[in-house]
Amino acid sequence: MAALFRDLRVSEQVLWRARLQRLIRRCAKEGLWTKEIREQPAGSEIGVWALDKPLLGLRAAHLIREAAIEQVTLHALQARGAGWSWDEIGAAMGLPTGGGDPREDTAYEWIVEGRDPDRASREKVGFPQTRWRCGCCEREIEDAGPFGSSPVCHEYGHADDCARWDESVREWGAARHRQFSGRGDQR
Numbered sequence: 001m002a003a004l005f006r007d008l009r010v011s012e013q014v015l016w017r018a019r020l021q022r023l024i025r026r027c028a029k030e031g032l033w034t035k036e037i038r039e040q041p042a043g044s045e046i047g048v049w050a051l052d053k054p055l056l057g058l059r060a061a062h063l064i065r066e067a068a069i070e071q072v073t074l075h076a077l078q079a080r081g082a083g084w085s086w087d088e089i090g091a092a093m094g095l096p097t098g099g100g101d102p103r104e105d106t107a108y109e110w111i112v113e114g115r116d117p118d119r120a121s122r123e124k125v126g127f128p129q130t131r132w133r134c135g136c137c138e139r140e141i142e143d144a145g146p147f148g149s150s151p152v153c154h155e156y157g158h159a160d161d162c163a164r165w166d167e168s169v170r171e172w173g174a175a176r177h178r179q180f181s182g183r184g185d186q187r
Helices: 010-032 054-081 086-092 103-113 163-181
Strands: 036-039 048-051 130-133 140-143
Antiparallel strands (some): 130 140
């Protein structure tokens, strides 16, 4: 799986752009009451679909971007509730490993704090937290982010008998043991 859109093959980028353009036109037609027209670019025999009011296409694209950001957060928190780590979420988002902050920290900061990992300035602001529902114990969990510490220090609200919680704590302890015993990330 390619890390980011820019890492996809050109043919894949073309397909994703075409899908998104169709979605934007459809949303503009259905939600903003504009019409789709067939334009004939100068010097071309092939027509292309466009909107009769391009500013409404821009508005639709902006609304889709905002909705997509909300969906990234929603799906990330659902993944946390289903037992995926912030590192695994970062991997699914195509965040790199190494070079600066740990991927798990970057994923949390991006999703919960809204800090773009590509921005040069990533200064910490306050202590934001998020909430998600644990898929194992069905409790609402307060999550202060991974930031290199045990889940005991940053996840609050699991039931005492939550198997997912117990497994998270065990995995964290095993990972730290490997890290400090010189065995790296071997399992």
